[in-house]
Amino acid sequence: MVAAMPYSCGLDAASDVIGGKWKPRILWALHHGPRRFGELRKEIPGVTEKMLIQQLRELESRDIVHREVYHQVPPKVEYSLTTLGESLNEALAPLDAWGADHLAALELTRSA
């Protein structure tokens, strides 16, 4: 095994943070404000509980999302973007716009 290399560029670091199938969707869902675990599950079609938690934990450990526990019954946990998370989302916006602009072309060249 190789020792961890420092990130070679900003893009490298960023894709490490948003890597994985579900992280971009989570960021997207949180864009409009705090969400409970169950709400996220409903808003992100296809995600399983395991994956959702796993990705949320990773984002939390990177200080992208904040996890707030309300000690109630039934339990309530709210996830929201941190300042860092908000700035990441802003940096992601042009990429989303690019994807939206070229959606048709990209659909045509899927799964070669």
Place this chain on the structure above:
Amino acid sequence: MVAAMPYSCGLDAASDVIGGKWKPRILWALHHGPRRFGELRKEIPGVTEKMLIQQLRELESRDIVHREVYHQVPPKVEYSLTTLGESLNEALAPLDAWGADHLAALELTRSA
């Protein structure tokens, strides 16, 4: 198995295109002009020939990079960004800047 879903948002489409360990680096390397296969190999530390070709072929099939063969001996193949590739790179710039801005913080929270 599920039939291919249409992309749920632009971000979804974009990450499908730049997904994979090496694609962002390839895009980055091509940012400054056309490159030969061997040049890319040298400029992208750690990439193997197999990976480099595989990712280049995928980018080519998505019309992000252009492949130009010069029928010489020894052979010469040049890769360059298409118009679509250039626009993708521009959309990627803010993300790279974000990563660069928060490099130090991100290094600290690696590999939880």
Place this chain on the structure above:
DNA sequence: ATCGTCACTTACCTTTCAGTCAGTACCTGA
């Protein structure tokens, strides 16, 4: 005749990612 360059190609193996499914703990309302 063999070597080296360049751009691949192939076979095989390991690691990582993602998915299923079952279970936990707590309290509420019927």
Place this chain on the structure above:
DNA sequence: TCAGGTACTGACTGAAAGGTAAGTGACGAT
């Protein structure tokens, strides 16, 4: 007493991504 909601946790499994190492073919130089 017992189903139901809420937020998890963990074992197991299969698929996909990534890596290693070796080989190919054209041709010019030595």
